[in-house]
Amino acid sequence: MLCSFLTELFRRTMKSALYLCLLLLGLQVQGQQQEQQDHSQAEGENLSHVKIAPSNANFAFRFYKQIREEAGNKNIFFSPLSISTAFAMLSLGARSSTLRELHKGLFFNLTEMEDQEIHEGFQHVLQLLNDPHREVQLNMGNALFIDDRLKLLQKFLEDVTNFYYSEAISSNFQNSPKATKEINKYMEKKTHGKIVDFLKSLEPDTVIVLVNYIFFKGSWEKPFNNLNTRDDDFFLDAKNSVKVKMMHQNKAFNIYRDENLFCWVVEIPYTGNVTSLFVLPDEGKMEQVEDALLKETVSNWTESLKKRKIYLDLPKFSVSGSYDVRSLFEKMGVTEVFSDQADLSGVAEKTLLKVSKAIHKAMVDVRENGTEASALTVLEITPLLLPFPPPPHITFNRPFLTIIIDKTSHSILFLGKIVNPATKED
Incomplete structure (x- = not known):
């Protein structure tokens, strides 16, 4: 009985908080037309990203419906890929029922694909999104801010670097204001100054902050005048x-x-x-x-x-959305990773971890173009036709x-x- 009591005491005292921060700078859609180039992938190339696409789509629409229940008559905007990627990356360190629950919540069926294939799929998605030869400005990345007193398991560190190209950044979480400032500065840089001071503070027991970001700036093929x-x-x-x-x-x-x-x-x-x-x-x-x-x-x-x-x-519009992902996940049945029963034993040495917070922010800006102050005038002349039936007005x-x-x-x-x-x- 004494042994059981000491084990539980150790568990409670060592249950440090893993602060999962899902960051998205969403979308800045602008209408500056560029000459389109085809950088499509050759046939027969790695198609692991295709294998995870149905699961990611199922997650996207299930998560949307969960947000809708709480959003009321408000705008909704989020990146399902950002959330899926962050939790898939975290799952590298999850074990037993915690891992099974994460797989289920992200709609991954291990009878249809192996765990390795899931991570290879996200690896290839990251490669495709960050291809420097694409004419669209699209960047997605991950980072781990780690308390300098915490020692990550080498296998976890290698896997998050290999599959998710995550940066591992040592930070002094004992100096919470300084660590918060450091993380905010990183996120501001990665989002091209669009999201500033996203984190207000860190919880006292935080030992890891996981960040995922997406930045997209697209140009319409047919810009609006x-x-x-x-x-x-x-x-x-x-x-x-x-x-x-x-x-x-x-x-x-x-x-x-x-x-x-x-x-x-x-x-x-x-x-x-x-x-x-x-x-x-x-x-x-x-x-x-x-x-x-x-x-x-x-x-x-x-x-x-x-x-x-x-x-x-x-319409032109510029809206944003902020979401408590932990609350939404718990309502979708993903609860263990946030509780004292969490098994994230594959993350760090001699430290029991749980996710204490998961937050997400997305922004979208849709407009005609991004270079209104130009000295170029284009007149587009097309034949005058009498279409039948007449074009629909949408x-x-x-x-x-x-x-x-x-x-x-x-x-x-x-x-x-x-x-x-x-x-x-x-």
Whole structure:
């Protein structure tokens, strides 16, 4: 009995906190057109990223629905890939039921793929996203800030470096203000100054801070002309509206009308093999479309797209979202990694660890272009045709969904719902 008591006492005193910080600088979409280059991967190359894509998609839509339950009538915007990557990286140090629960929460079925294949998949996604030859500005990375009193297991350190290209940065967590400042400075640099002072403070027992970041700056293949942008109404609901800057285009896009879900799907591509789907449900049909958000639904949309000339109205918007990932994960059944029963014994020597906090922030900025002060004038002249039937007029003047997809790595980079494009609040 004494032995049992001492074991439990040791467990409680040594249960240090692993502070999991999921950082995303989301998306800065700008309309500066560039000459597209094809850097697609040759056939027969490593396809491990394709194997994990269905699991990552399933996680993305399940996590979206969990956020929706709490978001109410607010904008939603997050990076499912950022969250999946951070927890997959953490799973390298998880054991027994903690590991099984993480796999289940991230929708990885070990009867279909081995643990090694999961990490090789994320490794290849990171390689594809960070390819310096891509014309799109897209960076994703990981870092571990480690208390200088903590000794990580060599195997864990090698695996996070090999599979996730993580930086390992020694830090003095006994000086909490200094450590917080150091981590914030790192994140500000990696997000090109877009996210500043994200961490307010560290909990007293923190020994590791895990950071994942994504930065994306894309240029539309078909930029909007800012001379056509004008004030217009965006209808929040049947009774309320706000004024927004509405962009306009009259060109050919890949579109699809889903008559089963009563929504329009418009694909607006970026240069560099990244694309976006903008989904406009009919009035009163948003919940029905959200309920149907599954990887099969999105696959059906993308396979059904047809090029057609349309009149497109899309609001400029800049929104952000901040989320308590721990709370959301616990409601999805992933609880052990945050509890005193956590088994993260593959991370560090002689120290029992648990995740004390997991947070995520995403930002999106959609506009016509990023170089408005230019001395270049382009007149686009096209034949005047009388199309039959006339082009549909698709106006995003009510709540809509947006999905940003990297075609090269088959990854959903960002997922969101724009309820009010005029607000910038989380």
